[in-house]
Amino acid sequence: MMQQAVEAGVRHVPGRPIYQLRNVSRSYGAFRALTGINLDLTEGSFSSVIGPSGCGKTTLLKIMAGLAPPSTGSVILNGRPVMGPQRQIGMMFQQATLLPWRTAIDNILLPIEIRDGRQAARAHRDDAGALLDLVGLKGFENAYPRQLSGGMAQRTAICRMLITRPEVLLLDEPFSALDELSRDNMNLELQRVCLARNATAFLITHSIPEAVFLSDTVYIMSARPGRFSEAVTIDLPRPRTLEMMTTPEFGAYVTYIRNRLDEGAAP
Ligand SMILES: Nc1ncnc2c1ncn2[C@@H]1O[C@H](COP(=O)(O)OP(=O)(O)O)[C@@H](O)[C@H]1O
Numbered sequence: 001m002m003q004q005a006v007e008a009g010v011r012h013v014p015g016r017p018i019y020q021l022r023n024v025s026r027s028y029g030a031f032r033a034l035t036g037i038n039l040d041l042t043e044g045s046f047s048s049v050i051g052p053s054g055c056g057k058t059t060l061l062k063i064m065a066g067l068a069p070p071s072t073g074s075v076i077l078n079g080r081p082v083m084g085p086q087r088q089i090g091m092m093f094q095q096a097t098l099l100p101w102r103t104a105i106d107n108i109l110l111p112i113e114i115r116d117g118r119q120a121a122r123a124h125r126d127d128a129g130a131l132l133d134l135v136g137l138k139g140f141e142n143a144y145p146r147q148l149s150g151g152m153a154q155r156t157a158i159c160r161m162l163i164t165r166p167e168v169l170l171l172d173e174p175f176s177a178l179d180e181l182s183r184d185n186m187n188l189e190l191q192r193v194c195l196a197r198n199a200t201a202f203l204i205t206h207s208i209p210e211a212v213f214l215s216d217t218v219y220i221m222s223a224r225p226g227r228f229s230e231a232v233t234i235d236l237p238r239p240r241t242l243e244m245m246t247t248p249e250f251g252a253y254v255t256y257i258r259n260r261l262d263e264g265a266a267p
């Protein structure tokens with residue numbers, strides 16, 4: 001049965017637990033930014049979060065990454081409580097934040113250099129080149145960030161995230177500054193990498209089509225205090241294709257989620 005599911009490209013095969021969040025909340029003084037978050041992510045799953053500005057999405061991601069503590073509740077990653085930054089996590093943000101004085105390849109190698117030193121980074125040059133190749137940037141190894149377009153910089157940032165082969169990807173609106181065409185290509189790229197590496201991904205996005213395209217589950221958040229109001233299972237086969245985005249099934253998911261978000265935003 002499992003084999004069939006794999007052949008069909010479906011990823012709803014229950015994998016081992018990666019993340020377990022229990023009753024996570026976060027307050028800033030008297031202000032409750034997040035409340036009652038329960039979340040289970042299994043290996044190889046792709047989940048997205050969508051919700052209004054300020055509903056606590058980035059706060060949640062930082063707590064999952066170990067960059068900020070929750071006020072209450074627990075975060076378990078691979079069976080261990082998250083107490084600080086984690087090696088097995090790769091992160092990506094809205095801005096590519098490449099270092100302007102380093103070439104594309106040296107930006108990609110930075111996490112290895114920080115973790116294991118310069119010599120180790122040199123030993124990964126071929127890996128970094130292969131990643132650039134994978135995202136269509138062959139020949140840009142020695143380009144500086146100012147010579148790259150926004151989309152190219154973001155693709156370089158993807159390579160930098162992937163160079164350490166993270167099992168878990170935490171993504172905070174990584175493609176929101178891109179034009180629609182680049183964004184579609186980045187989504188295809190991200191799906192390909194996640195499928196190839198069986199990575200577990202958690203994406204914050206403002207784009208409903210992007211969430212539907214990439215996800216097994218879309219979590220809808222509402223604000224004040226920030227919480228999950230609904231989890232929508234996206235039952236579309238994988239790998240997803242751009243053509244699928246024009247099907248009635250895809251459109252129905254988008255419409256459903258849009259309506260739920262509108263209801264949440266109403267006073
Ligand atoms: N360090 C902080 N101190 C005080 N308030 C904060 C802090 N970080 C976030 N907030 C508040 O918490 C709420 C959630 O913020 P955030 O997680 O960034 O939301 P989102 O990413 O969904 O837009 C917002 O109202 C924000 O102003």
Ligand SMILES: [Mg+2]
Pocket residue numbers: 057058059172
């Ligand atoms: Mg945010």
